[in-house]
Amino acid sequence: MTRTKTRDLIEEKADDLFYENGFEATSFADIADAVGISRGNFYHHFKSKDDILDAVIDRRLSKTARMLESWDADKLPKARILSFIRILLTNQTKIMAFGCPVGTLTTELAKLDHIAQSRAAEVFTLFRDWLTDQFHALGHGDESASLALHLLGRSQGIAVMASAYRDETYLRAEVTALEDWLDTVTTKLR
Amino acid sequence: MTRTKTRDLIEEKADDLFYENGFEATSFADIADAVGISRGNFYHHFKSKDDILDAVIDRRLSKTARMLESWDADKLPKARILSFIRILLTNQTKIMAFGCPVGTLTTELAKLDHIAQSRAAEVFTLFRDWLTDQFHALGHGDESASLALHLLGRSQGIAVMASAYRDETYLRAEVTALEDWLDTVTTKLR
DNA sequence: ACATATCTAGGACATTTGTCCTAATTTCTG
């Protein structure tokens, strides 16, 4: 198999496992098993566990950036924010089982006092800046940044509670509440 | 040392370590070192790691119940809810470093597929039911339960974002926003 | 087609993990 293919496969499986089982709880053996390669082969592609973590974070950063760009392409600001809110519904099953991938990873890395924590939080920054742009486009001026952070926090809270209780009704109700909030906030301007 | 004293000390240190470093990342050796006893002695008090986890959860449950009772004793419903909101300020430093102890533990246990996950979530239930009572007392009727869950989710989101960015300004702004929300919600009734 | 670089498997390694055992010490009880 070509280099990039195996590397990519490792990153993909590691990404999944870090999300579903946590970074600390995922061992080299777990990833190697999931990929179907030997443990030894591993070190040809990644020379340490932190190396894989870096790659997984990179992967998530570019995946997120691509998603935001695709929303930029064919939507209006308010619809874009709605797309963000509705990630909670799109990924409902996984979120109820494992929470938000971004929030849970940064939380875990904070506890581990891991150097990569701030890099993991950059995924949040991607969303935050993008959301700030959207609120700006809607004419919210200086408020835009705090609206973006507020929305990010609301989503995180929903993810935490939805997974704690595995409660779909709560999740849906809160998504609706967020959509209402967006309506209120965007119509308050005129 | 008497049985209860050592047991208590172990629980206390385990509680702290689980919070600050995570459950999985905390080893027996870590706890034993923190308490200052030998690893062997450990198994006289707790026969497995899950045993300590159970004890720590019990501890948190009763600690939480006691706190809520103390608020019941000398406050009015709205002031009680305000006390809840202001936990975020009271425990600001720890929350910015390690997130919310309840949210982060349930999240981790969900990923580990751990049997104790639902018991850990009972701390949320304590808060939820108590908050529901307060909203009831304020005359919110059937809305009370979802208001309680909403407030719980908002707090969780704030804890996640505050620790992701270690951002005190955000935390304070969002607490103020929550206080405003409480005002709006409670005055909307008349 | 051959030399070179890349990839792969399998195992070695020291360390750490959770768990358990034994023997000594302390504390309690009659």
Add this chain to the structure above:
DNA sequence: CAGAAATTAGGACAAATGTCCTAGATATGT
């Protein structure tokens, strides 16, 4: 005070961890 019970220390144990090494297989470039 003597005997029983509870507590403690220290180490043994297998399994798992992250890391590294070697030797064979595969692919690549000329």
